[in-house]
Amino acid sequence: MGKSSVYPLANTLVFCYTLSLVAKTIRNLRKVWVHTMKYQTKGVCSSSIDIEVEGDVIKFVEFFGGCNGNLKGIASLVAGMKVDDAIAKLKGIRCGFKTTSCPDQLAQALEQIKNGNC
Numbered sequence: 001m002g003k004s005s006v007y008p009l010a011n012t013l014v015f016c017y018t019l020s021l022v023a024k025t026i027r028n029l030r031k032v033w034v035h036t037m038k039y040q041t042k043g044v045c046s047s048s049i050d051i052e053v054e055g056d057v058i059k060f061v062e063f064f065g066g067c068n069g070n071l072k073g074i075a076s077l078v079a080g081m082k083v084d085d086a087i088a089k090l091k092g093i094r095c096g097f098k099t100t101s102c103p104d105q106l107a108q109a110l111e112q113i114k115n116g117n118c
Contacts (some may be wrong), residue, residue: 004016034052038051053113058081
């Protein structure tokens with residue numbers, strides 16, 4: 001075997017490795033959108049909700065007013081959750097005789113973020 005028969009294989013391996021590195025770099029550089037919102041609630045005890053979503057994952061939630069311990073628990077539970085999963089779990093929950101609740105208001109805010117209305 002001469003040198004010329006080895007080089008094409010070596011060039012192919014280097015080319016494939018280079019493509020692999022380029023693909024990994026492109027995946028790492030893709031833009032992840034971060035949405036922040038201060039949502040004014042309607043019909044519940046809390047007055048507003050601060051929300052931060054990165055890509056499709058909830059990063060931070062803070063309720064202002066309302067049932068402090070319960071809302072801190074909800075905020076903690078949804079942190080790290082995908083937006084669609086949180087909406088599915090929270091949408092339609094009612095508080096007493098009200099037609100909505102703080103979790104339902106969070107779901108409505110997340111739907112606005114998801115639909116680009118923030």
